[in-house]
Amino acid sequence: MHIASLLRALAAALLLQAVSCSSALAIEPGERVIVLNSGEGTVSVIDRATRKVVNSYPVGKEPHHLMPVLNKDDELVVANSASNDLVFLNSLTGEVKRRLSRISDPYQLAYSPDGKWFVSVSLRLDRVDIYAMPNYELKARIATKKTPSHVAFSADSSIAYITLQDSDELVALDLNSQKESWRMKIGKTPAGIWMSPQGLLFIGIMGQDFVQVVDPAKRETVKKLVTGRGAHNVFPMGDGTRALVSNRVDGTITPIDYKALTVGKPIKVGRGVDCMEVSADGKEVWATVRWEAKVAVIDMTGAKPIEYIPVGRSPHGIYFKSHARRDR
Amino acid sequence: MEFLEQAFESLVGGVYTTLVDPTIYSLGLMSWAERAFDATAFFVGGLLQVIATAALCLPLERVAPAQTISDQRHVRTDVLFTFANKVGLFPLFAFAALWVLFKPFESWLRLQGVTPWSLEDLWPALAGMPGLSLLFYIVILDLAGYWLHRAQHQLNWWWQLHALHHAQRDMTFWTDDRNHIADELLSAFWMAMVALAIGVPPQQFPLLLFATKFMESLSHANIRWNFGPLKYLLVSPQFHRVHHAISIGHEGQHRGVNFAVVFSFWDKLFATADFRDSYPATGVADQLHGRHYGDGFWETQWLGFVRLKQYFRSR
Numbered sequence: 001m002h003i004a005s006l007l008r009a010l011a012a013a014l015l016l017q018a019v020s021c022s023s024a025l026a027i028e029p030g031e032r033v034i035v036l037n038s039g040e041g042t043v044s045v046i047d048r049a050t051r052k053v054v055n056s057y058p059v060g061k062e063p064h065h066l067m068p069v070l071n072k073d074d075e076l077v078v079a080n081s082a083s084n085d086l087v088f089l090n091s092l093t094g095e096v097k098r099r100l101s102r103i104s105d106p107y108q109l110a111y112s113p114d115g116k117w118f119v120s121v122s123l124r125l126d127r128v129d130i131y132a133m134p135n136y137e138l139k140a141r142i143a144t145k146k147t148p149s150h151v152a153f154s155a156d157s158s159i160a161y162i163t164l165q166d167s168d169e170l171v172a173l174d175l176n177s178q179k180e181s182w183r184m185k186i187g188k189t190p191a192g193i194w195m196s197p198q199g200l201l202f203i204g205i206m207g208q209d210f211v212q213v214v215d216p217a218k219r220e221t222v223k224k225l226v227t228g229r230g231a232h233n234v235f236p237m238g239d240g241t242r243a244l245v246s247n248r249v250d251g252t253i254t255p256i257d258y259k260a261l262t263v264g265k266p267i268k269v270g271r272g273v274d275c276m277e278v279s280a281d282g283k284e285v286w287a288t289v290r291w292e293a294k295v296a297v298i299d300m301t302g303a304k305p306i307e308y309i310p311v312g313r314s315p316h317g318i319y320f321k322s323h324a325r326r327d328r
Numbered sequence: 329m330e331f332l333e334q335a336f337e338s339l340v341g342g343v344y345t346t347l348v349d350p351t352i353y354s355l356g357l358m359s360w361a362e363r364a365f366d367a368t369a370f371f372v373g374g375l376l377q378v379i380a381t382a383a384l385c386l387p388l389e390r391v392a393p394a395q396t397i398s399d400q401r402h403v404r405t406d407v408l409f410t411f412a413n414k415v416g417l418f419p420l421f422a423f424a425a426l427w428v429l430f431k432p433f434e435s436w437l438r439l440q441g442v443t444p445w446s447l448e449d450l451w452p453a454l455a456g457m458p459g460l461s462l463l464f465y466i467v468i469l470d471l472a473g474y475w476l477h478r479a480q481h482q483l484n485w486w487w488q489l490h491a492l493h494h495a496q497r498d499m500t501f502w503t504d505d506r507n508h509i510a511d512e513l514l515s516a517f518w519m520a521m522v523a524l525a526i527g528v529p530p531q532q533f534p535l536l537l538f539a540t541k542f543m544e545s546l547s548h549a550n551i552r553w554n555f556g557p558l559k560y561l562l563v564s565p566q567f568h569r570v571h572h573a574i575s576i577g578h579e580g581q582h583r584g585v586n587f588a589v590v591f592s593f594w595d596k597l598f599a600t601a602d603f604r605d606s607y608p609a610t611g612v613a614d615q616l617h618g619r620h621y622g623d624g625f626w627e628t629q630w631l632g633f634v635r636l637k638q639y640f641r642s643r
Contacts, residue, residue: 189359230353251345
C-alpha cells in the first residue's frame with residue numbers, strides 16, 4: 001500500500017512537472033508579475049509560474065500605472081502620484097533599483113515611440129507635463145481641461161492624444177510646440193486610449209458602455225463598439241487583429257477586432273477590472289480587479305478566469321516581462 | 329491581523345460594487361470612482377470604528393464613571409454627532425468644500441513649478457519604511473492638531489464655534505465628535521494645508537490610524553482612568569477631562585490647558601500641561617450663568633452661528 005501511495009505521489013509530481021513545464025514555455029525563468037496596489041502604496045510580486053505572491057513591499061503613495069522604460073528591457077517605471085516621484089524596478093523580479101523625485105503628481109505616464117519625450121499626466125490637478133528624454137528634463141507644464149487621464153501617441157511621435165475624463169473630450173497636444181493642437185467631444189468620461197497600427201484611436205468611454213473609435217487625422221469618430229458598462233482600458237493582444245477592453249462596472253473583458261471593428265463575447269472577470277497584461281502567446285491574460293483586491297488569470301482559449309490571486313487594496317497597474325507586443 | 333484587513337477589504341469591496349459603483353455610473357460620475365471607493369472605505373471604517381469604540385468604552389464607562397450622567401438626552405445628541413461625523417454628511421461636506429477651495433490653489437501652485445515636499449524627500453529611506461513614515465506623520469499631524477486646538481481656544485471668534493464642543497456637561501466618548509460644522513471645516517482646511525506642506529501619510533496601516541482615532545474618542549470617555557505613567561505620553565480620559573473642566577480648561581491660565589489630541593507631551597513641551605489628578609465637572613463657565621448652547625443637533629449648529637454673529641457685532 002505504501003508503494004502504491006508512493007507511485008501515485010510520483011505520478012502526480014511528474015504530471016505537475018509536465019504541466020508547469022508546458023505552461024513555462026511562455027515564461028522566462030524566475031519571471032515575476034508585478035502589481036501596483038494603489039490603495040495601500042505597495043507592490044505585490046507574484047511568481048508567474050506558481051501564481052503565488054512571493055513578496056510585497058512599499059513603493060510609494062498611490063502608485064497607479066507602470067510601464068517598461070524605453071529601450072531598457074530590464075527596467076520598469078512606476079508613477080507614484082501622491083509621492084510626486086517615479087520608482088524604477090527590475091522588470092523581471094520587481095526589485096527597486098532607483099527613485100526619481102520631484103515629478104509632480106504623475107498618474108499616467110508614457111514614452112513617445114521615438115524615445116524623445118516622456119509624458120506624465122496629472123489626473124487630479126488638470127495638467128500634463130512633458131519631459132525630454134533621456135534625462136527626464138522638464139520642458140513644459142500644460143494646463144488642460146478637466147481630469148486628463150490616459151495617453152497615446154501618433155506614430156511619428158509628434159502628437160500626444162490624451163483623454164479628458166470630466167470634459168468628455170480628447171485633446172491632441174503638439175509635442176514640438178508643446179501646445180494644444182485640437183480637442184473634440186468623444187463621450188461621457190473617456191479613459192483608456194490605444195493607437196492601432198491603422199492609425200485609429202480606440203478609447204474606453206467609462207461613463208457609458210462603448211469604445212469610441214476615432215480617426216485623429218480627420219478628427220472624427222468612426223464607430224462605437226459596445227463592449228460593456230464602464231468601458232475603461234484598451235490593450236492590444238499582439239496578434240495584429242484583436243484588442244481587449246476592460247469594462248469596470250460590468251466587471252467584464254471584451255475582445256474586439258480592431259481591424260474589422262467588431263465585438264466579441266465578454267468574459268466575466270470581476271468588479272472593477274482595469275489594467276491587463278497579455279502573455280506573448282496570447283493564451284493568458286492577467287488583469288487587476290480593483291474593487292475586489294485581486295488579480296485574475298484568464299485562460300483566453302477557454303475564455304474564462306482560471307485563478308484569482310489576492311493582492312493589496314485597489315490593485316491597478318500590472319506587468320510581466322514576456323508579454324505580447326503592445327504596438328499591434 | 330491580516331485576516332481582519334482582508335475581511336475589511338471584502339466588506340468595502342462588497343458595499344462599493346453593490347451600492348456605490350452602479351449609482352455613480354448611473355449618475356454619470358465615473359470620474360469619481362476612485363475617490364468614491366476611498367469614501368466607501370472611510371464610511372465602512374467609520375461605522376466599524378463607532379461599533380468597536382462603543383463596545384470598548386460603554387462597559388468601561390459603566391464600571392468606573394468619572395461623573396454621573398445628569399440627562400441621557402445630552403448623550404443622545406452626541407451619538408447623533410458621532411454618526412454625522414464618522415459615517416454621515418460632515419466629512420462629505422468638508423471634502424466637497426476643500427475640493428472647491430483647495431484644488432484650484434494646488435493646481436495653480438503646481439503649474440508654477442511648486443511641487444510640495446514630503447517627509448520622504450527629506451529622508452528618502454522613509455519611503456521604504458511606511459510604518460516608521462506613518463508614525464512620523466502621526467506625530468507631526470498631532471503637533472499640528474495641538475496648535476489648531478490652541479487657536480480654537482485663543483482666537484475669540486473661533487472659540488464661538490468651538491465652545492459647542494465644550495458645552496457638554498455630560499461628557500462621554502461620544503462627545504469627541506460634538507463639533508460645529510464650520511469648526512470642522514476650518515480644522516479640515518488647516519490639516520489639509522499641513523498635509524500639503526509635509527506630504528500625505530502612507531495608507532498601508534488602517535489599524536494604526538484606527539488606533540489614533542480611537543484614542544481621541546477614549547480621551548473624552550466618562551472613565552476614571554489616568555493611564556498611570558503613560559499619561560506623560562498619551563492623552564488619558566483624566567487629562568482631557570481637565571481640558572474640558574469649567575474654569576480650568578478654557579477660562580484658566582493660558583486660556584486653557586491640556587490641548588494635546590493624542591500625545592500629551594506637546595502640552596509639557598509648550599508649558600500648557602496640567603497633570604492634576606482630579607475629575608472636575610465639564611462645561612463652559614457662562615453655562616453656570618444661564619447661557620444656552622443648544623440641546624438638539626440643529627439648535628447647537630444654529631446657536632454657533634448666532635454666537636459668531638454676536639461676537640463680530642460686538643466688536
